[in-house]
Amino acid sequence: MQTRRQKRLWAVLLVIGLLAGAVGAMLYALQQNIDLFYTPSQLVEGLGKDKVKPVVGQRLRIGGMVVEGSVKRDPESLKVSFDLVDTGPIVTVTYEGILPDLFREGQGIVAQGVLVDATTIAATEVLAKHDEEYMPPEVAEALKGIRHVPPSKQNLPAASDREANSSSSEGRY
Template sequence: MNPRRKKRMLAVLAIIFGVGSAIGLTLYALQENINLFYTPSELIEGKGEGKEKPFVGQKLRIGGMVVPGSVVRDETNLDVTFKLVDTGPLVTIKYHGILPDLFREGQGIVAQGTLIEPNVIEAFEVLAKHDEEYMPSEVAEAVKGIKHVKPTYNLNSEN
């Protein structure tokens, strides 16, 4: 191989290695910012055909209806705990902060946070819908028919 071809080959390989490294580092950096959307049923039972469940420590978004009678506010600080439901199991949300003005029991919400136990999420943001007609499209799809099918849940159970 003559020296000119050798230089070109090394230059092409260096470019391919550089671009590959840049793409790999970008994907690694973005991995922390991906928040997958779950419903309470998908969180507990698994999502998709493979029934894949999120791992403890994973950042995620969850949407559902706030269970009436489940909101517990700490009297000494801004800690709030409440339960979410879609058509199945309950998921507990722990939140530290001021809830949106439109937050209330029996209403659809979306919470963003970290899974700290298989059915407990520590939220860093809680979003409430703004009127009876609007619901985020992901939540609307996930809880379609919830007004017609009364979910069965027991506030005393650990689900």
């Protein structure tokens, strides 16, 4: 016959075992939903000191700057392709759908999708930065060396200069 202390010990061990099994099952199920973030350089050259590259068919997120003149739209559908760059290689992103209003060439974006080949992503979602001043820390670190001038820092004429120019062109009565 088991003592009361042994029964408690078995009950505690059973609860701990069940909790460990539940956590393991959740982590296994969530493994399919984990999207790793890459920059174009990391995608082509590999990530980390081991230079691990994603496999074809892997879900991932990629962030970079849209290359000027690279946006190609299909006139028959909503398909669009564009190139992304950070400080190194260029990666092509294909997407079918409506792009965000803030999407444009020279803009920082993050695309989520599936790796088709070594330098092509089939995106399911494209996100553009909301605020011109904000950039996620990972993207900012990866894009060091790329010249991006936020609109607030550009040399735009002051409001008083714009008013003076517009009033001088109107003429006087």
